[in-house]
Amino acid sequence: xxxxxxxVPTTRGTGLQEIKIVSHSNLFYWWPVxxxxxxxxxxxWLDGHYMVLVPKGTRAEQGRAVEGVxxxxxxxxxxxxxxxxxxxxxxxGPVQPHLHGAHETSxxxxxxIVLLLLIVITNVPLRGLWSVVVIVVIVLMSIIFQLAEWWxxxxxxLGHLHIxxxxxxxxxxxxxxxxxxxxxxxxxxxxxxxxxxxxQLRVRQEIGGGESAYDTAGMVIQKQRNDLFRHWVLGLGSGxxxxxxxGATAHHFDLPNVLFVxxxxxxxxxxxxxxxxxxxxx
Numbered sequence: 001x002x003x004x005x006x007x008v009p010t011t012r013g014t015g016l017q018e019i020k021i022v023s024h025s026n027l028f029y030w031w032p033v034x035x036x037x038x039x040x041x042x043x044x045w046l047d048g049h050y051m052v053l054v055p056k057g058t059r060a061e062q063g064r065a066v067e068g069v070x071x072x073x074x075x076x077x078x079x080x081x082x083x084x085x086x087x088x089x090x091x092x093g094p095v096q097p098h099l100h101g102a103h104e105t106s107x108x109x110x111x112x113i114v115l116l117l118l119i120v121i122t123n124v125p126l127r128g129l130w131s132v133v134v135i136v137v138i139v140l141m142s143i144i145f146q147l148a149e150w151w152x153x154x155x156x157x158l159g160h161l162h163i164x165x166x167x168x169x170x171x172x173x174x175x176x177x178x179x180x181x182x183x184x185x186x187x188x189x190x191x192x193x194x195x196x197x198x199x200q201l202r203v204r205q206e207i208g209g210g211e212s213a214y215d216t217a218g219m220v221i222q223k224q225r226n227d228l229f230r231h232w233v234l235g236l237g238s239g240x241x242x243x244x245x246x247g248a249t250a251h252h253f254d255l256p257n258v259l260f261v262x263x264x265x266x267x268x269x270x271x272x273x274x275x276x277x278x279x280x281x282x
Contacts, residue, residue, distance in 0.1 A: 019267050021194040024257040026122045027184050029234040036114050037174030044102040044167040051101035051166050055083040100167035108163025121229045196268050203253055216272050218246030223261050
């Protein structure tokens with residue numbers, strides 16, 4: 001949607017004297033990775049299982065009698081000849097299982113799928129017709145797979161795919177990504193912005209760069225929010241803001257990934273419709 005802004009008289013002011021528009025990096029759309037990672041950390045921790053690494057050639061045996069164990073028989077892992085359980089330097093005994101893992105094999109698979117989807121969505125923008133085409137293709141392929149009875153072998157194969165990440169792995173990845181996301185969102189992203197005031201636009205396009213000022217008369221504002229997956233699903237209503245100034249030295253500015261872009265554009269239009277009033281000395 002493109003809007004050409006001209007200051008015209010109005011009988012009611014909006015009260016807004018400054019509107020700041022911040023451009024966010026594509027890292028903003030990665031919140032599902034750290035959010036889902038924290039969920040999987042909790043589920044893995046509560047699962048009640050441990051991960052144990054054993055050398056190649058280890059055998060699992062059921063119903064074996066073990067000296068010193070009251071419950072007989074028990075299930076055991078038998079290490080190959082010459083291999084030993086690592087020794088704990090603090091206790092002097094064998095290292096006991098301590099890596100919290102989940103018996104559910106789908107956790108790691110789902111995490112990998114979310115990660116791969118986020119990489120594609122944030123790096124391959126699908127605007128307008130392309131987003132519709134992708135959705136239609138996904139629906140048609142799902143129907144074709146169902147009619148051809150391919151879903152059952154595919155899901156069976158995925159069920160045999162085991163991707164295990166321990167609880168500490170989920171926590172480390174999610175915590176590190178969340179800290180990077182938060183610092184970028186609150187600190188670095190705020191350094192690239194546009195500031196609209198009645199009659200003037202100030203722009204900073206680089207971190208650490210200076211501001212440039214432009215007149216808002218005849219300015220054209222356009223919002224783009226037609227990337228279904230990035231703007232609507234992940235961005236929760238975000239979009240790209242395009243501003244073109246007027247005059248002999250017209251400039252074109254692209255401000256990607258603006259949160260609540262529709263609401264921001266309405267605010268800008270209302271503020272810039274007001275005709276600046278200059279009071280002279282009596």
